[in-house]
Amino acid sequence: MRRTTYREITGQYVGFYGLMAGLGVLILLSLAAAWHMEHQGHHVTGMTNQIVWGMPHVLAIFLIVAASGALNVASIGTVFGRTWYKPLGRLSGLLALALLVGGLAVLVLDLGRADRILVAMTTYNFKSIFAWNIYLYTGFMAVVVVYLWVQMERRMNRFAPAAGLVAMIWRLVLTTGTGSIFGFLVARQAYDAAVLAPLFIAMSLSLGLASFNLTLAATCRGTGLELGDGLVSRLGRLLGVLAAVVLYFTAVQHLTNLYAAEHAGVERFILLEGGVFTALFWLGQVLLGGLVPIALVFTLPAGRALGRVVLASILVFLGGIAQIYVIVIGGQAYPLVLFPGKEVQSSFFDGVVMSYAPSLPEITLGVGGFAMAAAIVMVGLRSLRFLPESLADAALDPHHRAAATDAEEKAPA
Amino acid sequence: MTGRTPQQGFDPQRRRFLSAAAAAAGVTLAPGVTLYGVTAAGSAAARAPEDPVTSSVRWGLLVDVNKCRDGCNACVTACVEENGLRGNGRPETDAQWIRKVELRDPSTGAKRSLPLMCQHCASPPCVDVCPTGASFRRADGIVLVDKHICIGCRYCMLACPYKARSFIHEVVEDQKPYAPRGKGTVESCTFCVHRVDEGRTPACVEACAEAGGDAMTFGDLNDPNSRISKQVAAYVTDQIRPDLGLDPGVRYRNL
Amino acid sequence: MGRRLVLALLLLLAPAAAAAQDSDAGRVPLPTIVKGKGEACVADTAYMRRYHMTELDHQRDETMHRGVRTRKFSLKECVDCHATLAPTGGYVSVNAPGQFCRSCHDYAAVTIDCFQCHAARPGEKETKRAGAFPRTAGKFRQESEVQ
Ligand code: SF4
C-alpha cells in the first residue's frame, strides 16, 4: 500500500489569523451571552416553563449529532478499508472531536447552574439516559483521541483498524443515546417513538458528512490543497445516499405516528397546522435539506463537482438544523394531553400551542459552539499533521477511473 | 436547642384528618423535644425529628372534583403564600406549583374544575431522567428536587407528563425559611413537606377546607384507617393519565 | 512552553503582590463578629469555625433526603440566632455586609452560596417574636473575636 504523507498548515498568516480572530470574537460573544443568561436568569431567553429547551439545545444537539457522524469518513477508511477515504481519516477525527467539544460547551453553558458542572460530573443517577450520555461523550473524546494517535504514530498504525472499529461502535451507541434522550419522554406525543434512535443515527451520518465536506472544502481552499474531482464526487454522492436515508426514517417516524391514533394530533400539528414548524419541516427539512441536495449530487457535472457538493452540503447542514428545531421545539410547543377528549384551560397554558421566539443571547450562545468547533479544527490543522500532502485523485488512487464503482459509494450506515 | 416549642396548629380540619382518637400531633414532652406527626391511630408511629422517613407511610391526596368550585382559587393562593412564590408578572416564566384547570367535554358541554399539581408519582419519570439525582422520591412518597445538586438542565420538566414543574427563571429574594428556592433550579409541589414533617397538612388542603370547599383529603395511603384510604377504598377514584402506569399519589374523584 | 507561561505570569503578578504587602491600609479588615442571641452556640466556637460547613452539609442531606429535622445544625437555626434586628424593625440579612455570615466569609474570601436559595432572615414567626427578645430558654454566649 502506498504511504500518504501528512502535513500541518503553514504560511498564509493574514488569512489564518484573521479567521481565527473572527472566531475568537464569536466565542467571546457567546461567553458573554452565557454570562448574561446565567446572571439575569433564563427569563432573558425565549425559553419558558412550557418550551424548556430552546435554541441552545437545538444547536448543541446538532453539533453532537454531527460530531459522531463526522467520524464516518475515518471509519470508511480504516474499518472498511476504502483507500479513497483513508487519507481523510485524521481530519475526520479532528472534526468529530471539535464538533463534540463545541456542542457540549453550549449544553453546559445553558444549564441553569452551569457553575455546578462539577456536581454533574460527580453525582450520577445511573437510571438517567442523560447521565449515561455524559459518559458516552467523554468516552467518545477519549476514543477519538486514541484513534487519532494510532493513525498518526507510525508504530501504532497496525492498531488503527481496531481503534477505528471501537470508535465506530462507540459513536453508534452515542447517537442512539442522544436520540434516546427524546425517546424516553413517554408522555410527550412527539417523542414517544422507537424510530427516533435510528433516525438520529441516520441524521448523524448525513449531518456529519455535510460538516466534513464543508470543512474539507474550506481547508483546501484556504491552504491551496488540491482536491480531486473524483473524491469530491464520491463524498457528494455519499452525502446524497445518507440524506435519502434520513428522509426515509423521517417518513417512517411520521407514518408510524400517524398509525397510532393518539398521536394523530401532534402529527397534524407538525405536518399541517404548525405554522412555522410545518414550514420548517416541509420546506426546510424535506425540500431544501433533503430533495434538493439529493438532486444536486446525483447530477454532478463531470470535472466540476465541487461547487455543487458544497452547495448540497450547506443545504443538508441547514436542513438538519431545521429538522432538529422541529423535533425539539415543535415537540414541546404541542401541548401535553392530560385529559384526552376534553378541552382544557388554565393559567399554566394547558392545552395551548406555545410559540417560541429564540432570543439573541440564545442564538449567540449556540453559534459560539460552531465557532469553537471551527477554531479547534484550525488550531489542530496548524499544529499537527492532519492534512495529506495532496488530495488529487491520482494521489489517492492511481486507478481512480476504474475504481469508481457504485459499490464504493455505498457506505455502511 | 433553644427550647422553643414549635407552633402546632390544632385546627379542626387537621383533627379530622388525624382520624381517630389517639391522634395527637405535636405532643410537647419537654422543651425542645417534640413528637411530630402522629398520623393516624395504630399505624405509623410518631416520627421524632431525628427519625428518618420510612416507606411505611405513603402520602397521598384525594381531590373530590364535585366539591371543587369553578372560579375558586383558594388552594393556589395558599400555595403561593405558603411557599413564597411571588411571580414577576411574567406568566410564561413564573413558577406555578399548583394550578386550577378548567375542563370542558366538547360533546356534552359538561364542565369540570380541578387543581393540578405534582402528582407525586410512585414511578416518577422526573426522577428517572434526572442526571444528577437531584430529583428524588422520599421514602414516604413525596417527590422533591434537591436544589443543592440540581444543575438546571430541565430534563425533568420535559419528562413530567403533568407539566408539574417550573424552572426558576429569575433571581429570588425573601424566600420563606422553610421553602428555599433560587434561580437556575427546578422546583415543583412539595406537598408542603415542611408542614407534613410537623404533622400538618399541605397549605392548599387547609385553605380548601377553610374556604368551605373541603374538596381535598390528605393522608397516608398505606394506613387503612386513614380518611383518605377509606375514601379511596369506598369510592371510584381516578388517576390522571393512568395509561402511563406511574401510580400518582394524587387521585381524583368524580372526574 | 508551559513553564515559560507560568514564569511570565509570576513576573506579572509579582509587583502587585509586593504592593499589596507594602500598604497595610489596603488590607482586608478583620471580620466583625456579630453576637448570637443566647449564651452559647450549639458547639464551641473553634469547632464551629472549622466545621460548620461540614455539619451544615451533613444536615442538609439528612433533612432533604431523609426528612430528619433536628435543629442542632440546621441553617435556619443559625439564621434565627445570628441575625440582628434592624433599627427600623425586622431583621437584617445575615448575608449583608458586616453581618454574621458575610463578614467572616468576606475576610476569608469564600463566597456563600447558601443564600441564593435560603432565607437569610428569620421567618415571620421569629420576627413577630422579636419583641420578646432575648429569648427565655436560649443559652448563648458571646462569640469570641477573631484575632
Ligand atoms: S408529577 Fe411530574 S414532577 Fe411530580 S413526581 Fe410525577 S413526574 Fe415528577
Ligand code: SF4
Ligand atoms: S433540572 Fe435539576 S432536577 Fe431537573 S433533571 Fe436537571 S438536575 Fe435533575
